[in-house]
Amino acid sequence: MSGDAQVILVGSDGSTAGKTAVDHAARIAARDHATLEILHAYQHPYGYYSMLGAVYPVSESEEWRRAAAEFLTAEAERVSKEFPDVPEVRVTLVQGGAALSLVDASRTAVLTVVGARGAGGFAQLLLGAVSTQVAGHAHGVVEVVHEGDGERDRSPVVVGYDGSDASALALRFAVGEAVARGVRLIVARFYDSAFDNAAERAQEAMAAVKTRLASEHPGLEVEALALVGENAAYGLAELSRDAGLTVVGSRGHGGFTGLLLGSVSQGLLHHAHGPVAVVHERKTS
Template identity: 45%
Template sequence: MNRAVVVGVDGSPASLVAAEHAARAAALRHRPLHLVHGYLHPLGYGVPINPYDVGLPEPSEEADAMLDRVATDLRGRWPELTVETRQVAGGPGATLVEESRRAELVVVGSRGLGGFAGLLLGSVSSQVAGHAHCPVLVVRPADREVTVAGPVLVGVDGSELGELAVGQAVEEAARRDVPLVLAHVVAPDTQPVTRDAAAGGEPADRLVAETAATVRQRHPELAVTERVVRAAEPASALVEASADAALVVVGSRGRGGFTGLLLGSVSQALVQHARCPVLVARPHGHTG
């Protein structure tokens, strides 16, 4: 199955930047790119004005023209890329979650109000990041140009979901031909220890060293850096570390339904405040 990279496009500046990131991701993966516009009825819920008219609203010519412009621009910049466009009658978030069932990757834009008290993600981005059935790339900051500089950063915590994040971070670093940074945050009063796991170092140091050793064994061509960060707040420390990265990879967890908390606190902080795009690692076919 030739799964596509899917990106939601509504013509806004943030969605156009997301489409650019999606085109590059599709080219790196040798996958087709699907530009999808989910549209609602003018009342906002897909309900016809006439209660006896149960038909779905029609796609708009304006949106078709917008999608064609974006597709033409991306084909010109990535000539080898297969680009398809379509409109779907439905809310943008629900549309992209449904599209994710058959996608290799879903890409969404973000918007920010600034500060840790603000709502940094729009409802569409939050919905897709929390409920997609495949990995999700959240493009933030929304106005940042696509960059190829910088490593792929991933936090290491030894959990099953953390291992999934590390695995997808390894794939991204290899695909992009950039270094991989394995980071683990420990309390500031943790005593410095040797980094040699065989010499009996602290568990945090051993965890990073063992993870790095496994990655190097499987991917000897990949440059891997181990980083143990001493900080009181893991989320803030990783957000700060993301300033030098081209991508940060985070894990997710599912509790079922749209009411569950599907991202852990550290992952939430990175999705909302990272200084670079964020890949939410999810298995394909995840049912949330």
């Protein structure tokens, strides 16, 4: 992982999914010797009435802020105790929407981590609204973890690659993660067998990727797969069953004025069976 500000940002809301996200981010911060920033956004439960002219007592608002601050302080203390190798743990308390706050804070983070309630699988859609918005609009790399995700330290890193610029960014990130974890990298490209010579072209592309990575990273074990399948999201979700991390690019540009997630990244996020990283191109302006 690289960047001027080595900050791992994570959203925490007190849920099981939020704790899973914080612990996941803390492990990365400890590994990369990065600062961990825990962001908690709170809203007064009756805040939406203000648009109708209603007013709630200031003392009640202060109580909600005090409770949020106490939660955040306790969470930081827990992380410092359970993950002593994290160089620095800092907290940010924001009054407002969690998704917008995380997207804005992601501008200065090398990685943003967010939790999603429930486990993956094509049987149901389980990604929450905050997770979807952050994954779709944050700046840089976003990792989404489900509350049922366990740590798979020795499992391979999987990345979807189709030759596009977005997938090239994803591949670069995936290589860095595989090297940092000391695990195998699986590069997957999916092709539609209905097209002439699709298999041959996909196999040639994967052979070229494997040769290049072997030259650039001689100590990295790489498996490059050309797989038949019209739905790359489904294929990557299946590969995620045995992956420590599944990485995909996004053709969006980050920020709420940018594009939404593409069909592959969105489909994978909803149905993956483990942590997913969505790699956005980071804009400098």
